[in-house]
Amino acid sequence: MMKIPGIVLAGLGQTPRLETVALQPPGPDEVLVRIAASGICHTDIGYMQYARACPVILGHEGAGVVEQVGERVTHTQPGDHVAINWQAKCGQCRRCLSGRRDLCENIQGTAAPRVFWQDEPLNVMLNAGTFSPYVVVPAGGAVPIRQDMPLEKAALLGCAVATGVGAALRTAKVQPGETVVVIGTGGVGLNVIQGARLALAGRIIAIDLDDERLALAQSLGATDVINSRQLDPVARVKELTAGRGVEQVFEIVGLPQLMQQGLAMLARGGALTLIGAAGRQDEFTFLPRGFMSQQQTIQGCIYGNIQPEIDLPLFADWYMAGRLHLDELHTHTVQLDDVPGIFADPHRQAGIRTVIKF
Ligand SMILES: [Zn+2]
Ligand SMILES: [Zn+2]
Numbered sequence: 001m002m003k004i005p006g007i008v009l010a011g012l013g014q015t016p017r018l019e020t021v022a023l024q025p026p027g028p029d030e031v032l033v034r035i036a037a038s039g040i041c042h043t044d045i046g047y048m049q050y051a052r053a054c055p056v057i058l059g060h061e062g063a064g065v066v067e068q069v070g071e072r073v074t075h076t077q078p079g080d081h082v083a084i085n086w087q088a089k090c091g092q093c094r095r096c097l098s099g100r101r102d103l104c105e106n107i108q109g110t111a112a113p114r115v116f117w118q119d120e121p122l123n124v125m126l127n128a129g130t131f132s133p134y135v136v137v138p139a140g141g142a143v144p145i146r147q148d149m150p151l152e153k154a155a156l157l158g159c160a161v162a163t164g165v166g167a168a169l170r171t172a173k174v175q176p177g178e179t180v181v182v183i184g185t186g187g188v189g190l191n192v193i194q195g196a197r198l199a200l201a202g203r204i205i206a207i208d209l210d211d212e213r214l215a216l217a218q219s220l221g222a223t224d225v226i227n228s229r230q231l232d233p234v235a236r237v238k239e240l241t242a243g244r245g246v247e248q249v250f251e252i253v254g255l256p257q258l259m260q261q262g263l264a265m266l267a268r269g270g271a272l273t274l275i276g277a278a279g280r281q282d283e284f285t286f287l288p289r290g291f292m293s294q295q296q297t298i299q300g301c302i303y304g305n306i307q308p309e310i311d312l313p314l315f316a317d318w319y320m321a322g323r324l325h326l327d328e329l330h331t332h333t334v335q336l337d338d339v340p341g342i343f344a345d346p347h348r349q350a351g352i353r354t355v356i357k358f
Helices: 042-050 157-171 187-198 211-219 233-240 256-264 288-293 308-320 336-344
Strands: 002-009 017-023 030-040 061-069 081-084 115-117 134-138 142-145 179-183 203-208 224-227 246-251 266-274 297-300 330-334 353-357
Touching: 002 115, 002 336, 017 134, 017 336, 030 081, 042 336, 061 134, 061 142, 061 157, 081 157, 142 308, 157 187, 157 246, 157 308, 179 187, 179 256, 187 203, 187 211, 187 246, 203 211, 203 233, 211 224, 224 233, 233 256, 246 256, 256 266, 330 336, 336 353
Parallel strands: 179 203, 179 246, 203 224, 246 266, 266 297, 330 353
Antiparallel strands: 002 017, 017 115, 030 061, 030 134, 030 353, 061 081, 081 142
């Protein structure tokens, strides 16, 4: 077994620590990846409150180089650059067979625990655990991408880009000319804006509390911005659309009151897409009569309903062609031993994406 450093969350409410863990070699259907870079996502920080199982090694947004493959792995080989996909599909359940791999009922992990801490098997966040210089992932968890994309940018493909761009293009299927509202302009929200821009949305309205983020939203494709500290966002959206409302609203923060506002912004036939992780007991209400006659939709969205093997290389191509902007999102670079300090005070974390470089 290989001894490596890793960021371990020992229990709910604790601050993750830098620990030494042991990593077993990959099984027949698994891949060993040397992680080059890993982004810190809100979900990593959220895990301090809602991880399903502890202790757990954190991290799920990463990219690296294939080091070793199991004997049945054919889609990749040592030396390949890969983006980590935290939803490796089984390919065999009813959903996969019906063409809806995004709804796979049997998301794959490794066949047996591969990471150990204090001689016990360690849980691995989202079957990835990228806050560590090496990971063993199920075959589908390592998606080859072009070699000329810098890996510290490619690290963002596997969560922020997949979730945000996927939500606009795959989940909501934004149409040319539609008006889109994005509530919350962090790493995911800015990528929803980019997805809407790539879909040729007519108008893209970004809502946030922070003027700096709103300025970035504008540089990435937002046509209008609303600081909801200064303006009532529902009234302002109605004003911008001559009272009609909008075809698409994306809620990325995970707060019921913002979902409620999003609902109030919808035009006839409009759709509210929920991306933000609300508390498990949170509720919001709607009036079904108006909803029925207005023919509106509320839909959930996880991981942007992407097809990872197709979409992650596509997003890499778009980045390299200058169509998808990631340099602006990668605002900070840190080392692995800086991570516990960031988690101790997540609000101190400025900018959009902090990337751990190995
Ligand atoms: Zn994430
Ligand atoms: Zn499946």
